[in-house]
Amino acid sequence: MTIVEDPTTAVAIPARPDQARVARRERLRLLLRSPTFVIGCVLFGAWVVCALFGPVIAPQDPQFPDVLNKLAPPSSEHLFGSDRLGRDVLSRVIVGARSVLIIAPLATLLGTVVGTAVGLVCGYYGGLVDEVIMRLVDAILAIPVIITALLAVVALGPSRRTLIVVIGFLFTPIIAKTVRAAVLGEAQLEYVQAARLRNERSPYVMFAEILPNVMGPVIVEFTVRLGYAIFAVATLSFLGFGADPSIPDWGHDISENYQFINGGVWWAVLFPSLAIATLIVGINLIADAIAQTFDR
């Protein structure tokens, strides 16, 4: 799969190898000039920094229970207030970025790699293989992702690895469908027929000839799915099926403090909620901007 890293090497028209690079540079220039993309990157980048260096940035130990200050409103001591055990909400929000930013990207990567492979095979071969796999895909898509994930996590027992595999697997069908549609558009093109006439083997045609030309939809799909993966991880941990209740986690923190909302305790749920919202919106702004540059 080393070919994937440099799509320019196997681009459709060998006579002008520069063309793809020029197009790519042009897309990058358009992206950097798009305010949507820049805002998205700032939001997403801030949370990535928190995920990487959270324990260093956090003003306090996110696990330390300040028992005298349980459910204390925001003050100079606890900028975002404290939760039901007296832990600092600001520190937990900062450190909590790590949990979701490990699971969601790995799950998305798994789903994108498997989904792209399945989509390539379906679109390239067509026929019975395609027909059978697409019916299976439709069946999986008939149940909302959250419900299937709930079923699978309950059956397998929650853990970080289970979450990655389950969410990755559930994203496979939709990515396969997108890639398949893109491949169908490519398979009739001259460069594919030329490769076939050269007697190239099918895996070579699929992965070295067609794949670089459908990388656009794959990249867009990856960024969009990453947003949904964070959505799914946060929702599952809110419902109590997160990876590990002992480490700071936004969804889990919200469900733990939700019962105190009637008593006027807004800070312990609002700040983690805003954290989830800004991270997801950031990624989707990036996805939207990338999709628009590929549309042009």
Next chain:
Amino acid sequence: MARFLLKRLGLAAITLFLLSVIVFVGSQVLPGNVARRILGPFADQAAVENLNHDLGTDRPLLTQYWDWITHFLRGDMGDSLAYHVPVSTLIGDALVNSLQLAALAFVLVVPLAILGGVIAALKRDRAVDRVITLGGLSLTVVPEFVTGIILILVFALWLDVLPVSASAPSGSGPLTEIKYLILPALTLVLVLFGYIARITRAGTIEALDADYTRTALLKGLPRRTVISRHVLRNSLLPTIAVVATQTGFMIGGLVVIETLFNYPGMGRLIFTAATQKDFPLLESAVLIVGIVYLVANLVADLAYSLLNPRIRYATAE
């Protein structure tokens, strides 16, 4: 038309069969030894085998599947492990409650989102368009419990105008019941708005760019007439079809919204079944959700082809 109908029904039947296999595998094969799960890790091996024999879970998988699916089709979904009542009565009540909530949300969101999408399309690439498109996108992608919590904080805690829970006290009138449903319905509205508005916008832009629209404008028809007679008629049909496909997405959201607002619908039922490892309830509820989704899609497909003369005549040939 008849062939088209048969093909669609056939495909739906195949999908439904595969769906039932997936649900069966997920709830009866993946969790492993059923009796061991019920009796715990320290139970006697003989007792485990006995219980497996009594439950019928030591039979071949194919027999178990056949037994389960034939009973399901006859309306016999077994007894809930947690509530000790037939699964079908639990699901019946919950389904009605969820439909009420969904109906209220749809009544609010469909006109709003279509209006938003049409405005965005008419003001393409201007500030209004960006606000509607990006605002809608952001609301769609944020998890329902985040949107719900922010609505609760604003309307229930700070403004103190609406209740936190969705269940009205028993014996209250229909108006009070609707008041209790507003916050959960509004959460659903915000989540669905962006998606429907986006589809409407795309459809309207396509119709605006079409040749027939240019012809209508060039022959001197007023812009208002062109938009209402030529553009909207062509752009709203696909939108309405898309609305139906959102049912699945919506039911997924209901799991979270009903749990958050403590509303006794399908979503909360699935959630409690999952937390209590009540597999008979869980598998039937999930299968019902899948069936509702497939039926909604089928109806949307058929309605679309019936209403759209191009498809109607093409398949009639």
